[in-house]
Amino acid sequence: MSRVVNGVRNVDPEIQDVVRRAIRTTGYSPNGAARSLVTRRAQTVALLISGAGDGFAARVFTDPFFGRIVSGAMTYLRGHAMHPVLMFAETVAAREQVVGYLRQGSADGALVVSIQADDPLPRMLLDARVPVVLFARPSQPLPVSYVDMDHYAGGRLAAEHLLARGCRYPATISAPGDLPAGRDRLAGFRDALQRAGRGPAPVVEGEFTLDSGAAAMMRLAEDHPEVDGVFAANDLMAQGACQIVREQGRRVPDDVAVVGFDDSTVAITCRPPLTTVRQPVEKMAAAMAELLAGQLQGSVSSPTHTLFDPELIVRDSA
Amino acid sequence: MSRVVNGVRNVDPEIQDVVRRAIRTTGYSPNGAARSLVTRRAQTVALLISGAGDGFAARVFTDPFFGRIVSGAMTYLRGHAMHPVLMFAETVAAREQVVGYLRQGSADGALVVSIQADDPLPRMLLDARVPVVLFARPSQPLPVSYVDMDHYAGGRLAAEHLLARGCRYPATISAPGDLPAGRDRLAGFRDALQRAGRGPAPVVEGEFTLDSGAAAMMRLAEDHPEVDGVFAANDLMAQGACQIVREQGRRVPDDVAVVGFDDSTVAITCRPPLTTVRQPVEKMAAAMAELLAGQLQGSVSSPTHTLFDPELIVRDSA
DNA sequence: ATGAAAGCGCTAACAC
DNA sequence: GTGTTAGCGCTTTCAT
Numbered sequence: 112m113s114r115v116v117n118g119v120r121n122v123d124p125e126i127q128d129v130v131r132r133a134i135r136t137t138g139y140s141p142n143g144a145a146r147s148l149v150t151r152r153a154q155t156v157a158l159l160i161s162g163a164g165d166g167f168a169a170r171v172f173t174d175p176f177f178g179r180i181v182s183g184a185m186t187y188l189r190g191h192a193m194h195p196v197l198m199f200a201e202t203v204a205a206r207e208q209v210v211g212y213l214r215q216g217s218a219d220g221a222l223v224v225s226i227q228a229d230d231p232l233p234r235m236l237l238d239a240r241v242p243v244v245l246f247a248r249p250s251q252p253l254p255v256s257y258v259d260m261d262h263y264a265g266g267r268l269a270a271e272h273l274l275a276r277g278c279r280y281p282a283t284i285s286a287p288g289d290l291p292a293g294r295d296r297l298a299g300f301r302d303a304l305q306r307a308g309r310g311p312a313p314v315v316e317g318e319f320t321l322d323s324g325a326a327a328m329m330r331l332a333e334d335h336p337e338v339d340g341v342f343a344a345n346d347l348m349a350q351g352a353c354q355i356v357r358e359q360g361r362r363v364p365d366d367v368a369v370v371g372f373d374d375s376t377v378a379i380t381c382r383p384p385l386t387t388v389r390q391p392v393e394k395m396a397a398a399m400a401e402l403l404a405g406q407l408q409g410s411v412s413s414p415t416h417t418l419f420d421p422e423l424i425v426r427d428s429a
Numbered sequence: 430m431s432r433v434v435n436g437v438r439n440v441d442p443e444i445q446d447v448v449r450r451a452i453r454t455t456g457y458s459p460n461g462a463a464r465s466l467v468t469r470r471a472q473t474v475a476l477l478i479s480g481a482g483d484g485f486a487a488r489v490f491t492d493p494f495f496g497r498i499v500s501g502a503m504t505y506l507r508g509h510a511m512h513p514v515l516m517f518a519e520t521v522a523a524r525e526q527v528v529g530y531l532r533q534g535s536a537d538g539a540l541v542v543s544i545q546a547d548d549p550l551p552r553m554l555l556d557a558r559v560p561v562v563l564f565a566r567p568s569q570p571l572p573v574s575y576v577d578m579d580h581y582a583g584g585r586l587a588a589e590h591l592l593a594r595g596c597r598y599p600a601t602i603s604a605p606g607d608l609p610a611g612r613d614r615l616a617g618f619r620d621a622l623q624r625a626g627r628g629p630a631p632v633v634e635g636e637f638t639l640d641s642g643a644a645a646m647m648r649l650a651e652d653h654p655e656v657d658g659v660f661a662a663n664d665l666m667a668q669g670a671c672q673i674v675r676e677q678g679r680r681v682p683d684d685v686a687v688v689g690f691d692d693s694t695v696a697i698t699c700r701p702p703l704t705t706v707r708q709p710v711e712k713m714a715a716a717m718a719e720l721l722a723g724q725l726q727g728s729v730s731s732p733t734h735t736l737f738d739p740e741l742i743v744r745d746s747a
Numbered sequence: 748a749t750g751a752a753a754g755c756g757c758t759a760a761c762a763c
Numbered sequence: 764g765t766g767t768t769a770g771c772g773c774t775t776t777c778a779t
Contacts, residue, residue, distance in 0.1 A: 113758055114765085121764055143535040144465035145756035148771045153462065154535075155514065172496020173694055182490045185517065194530070196473065196512045199503065212512065217461040217472075321698060350698060376491055377698055380639060380668060431774055432749085439748060463772035466755050 266299025324351025501714030584617025642669025
């Protein structure tokens, strides 16, 4: 009976038929807990959104970015009979709860998305011997698998596009300084400029918010009025920049070209629609799930890193 | 031992201590599957996003609305040692998978969010005797608990605000016709106008997208150039409307006041920021989880409906 | 108050 | 190829 449910080979077709019929008429359905108890697999992975901050939970899902991760992870998981359990780990207590959950075998492994530079969770999970895959390289080196985008290439892409469309004085509104990804984007941007024989570009640090993008643009306009191209480290800041440019009576992209990052929803709703660097988030998340699955079935043992290429989406802002 | 882990009364404090110490030094953690097997509780609920459509998965989580639901549900669940498993049910196969999952007891009940007027899933779940709570009243009457907002009151709120700020010719860009919530909003809007002694307002049906909102506004401007106030059934359409108004050289809100619905992220990023009707989505989702929990512990047996009041968020667009 | 033992429903190993 | 059985790790009941 177990054999026909689980499709083990070498079962008499006739007896198979009888069992199947019985199952259908009885409305039988195998019990997951019992199965898990013996197989030691929950067919479940934890999807952890990790980081600190006020109103964490509320804020996180307001950003379509996480939605895309969830969506991408699910595309892989659903095809492999695995299910994602969503958990937040934003406080000490929450992190302990997460680790406890994993330790009791309710999930077979964890996909973790940190939104904080120094997140203690990955190490905690590793110490608890939980199979883990991270979204993005951890700021501290850790023996763990992760997927990431080539942020350096992303910054380069933005710089090259600005240059190609004739910008003479490109500047950038950068990410908060402690994010490795942000530093990479900045480095890529700078190096591309340098390779093109340009001097150092003005940099104003933003905080990924609309307002900080606007504020940064105001400072840029004041300190460097010659700036005619801006690369913002995310779309929201790019939108803030666009708003300021227009409020100052100048035009995007004619007077100031603006390139965003992420290709989020605001990239489309912004006026003008943003030219932006897109991360293949869904693909990355799916790869993350696949990496974890490999780890679970034991085919992969040592930490693996998969890097993805950014894509420049050209719209009207640059 | 089981007694001390589960905090059963009447245990010698001394022996309790010994056990606790042993647990700590061993690094023991009870096995969830084994526990579930005997308690017949998975401490897990399915969070189902249900509906049809192309690119369903990708689209769904791009909308912060679902994020807010997830977030609200989690606030309740995490305090009650329950965990949400995310599932999509957008195809026949996916729905069967979902029902199968629930039937094997891997989740104790289901929270379902339908984004389609006639969703077969709730009935399927009910037939499988799965405890269910819906977000929003189903379009067909069903013996099931749900939470919902008073959409009629939402439409009324919008109309009254438009009237109060002096609009003489209000119009509305409505939701697709088959949504009960959309019909309620429209009815509330109309009734409030009528109660104020106004004639019937122009109605153009939209599709919840930026473009459909823009298209609707263009038609409105053409067919009813006197319109000086617009209530859009969601923020995205409201933003589309704002863009058209401004492109036609008129001002928001001075020439045309615009009220949105949902208080989504675009309400803030839109220029001008949108006056909008906010659904207390997080609260509603938490209530949904609470309703389900009550059903699970048997304290609630008959279908319960909880209705929430909308809130008008006044910004600059009206 | 506490030890012992009977399952929960399943899979996998074993014997035939 | 197929019936039988020993656990998986826990909770709960029943003695004591």
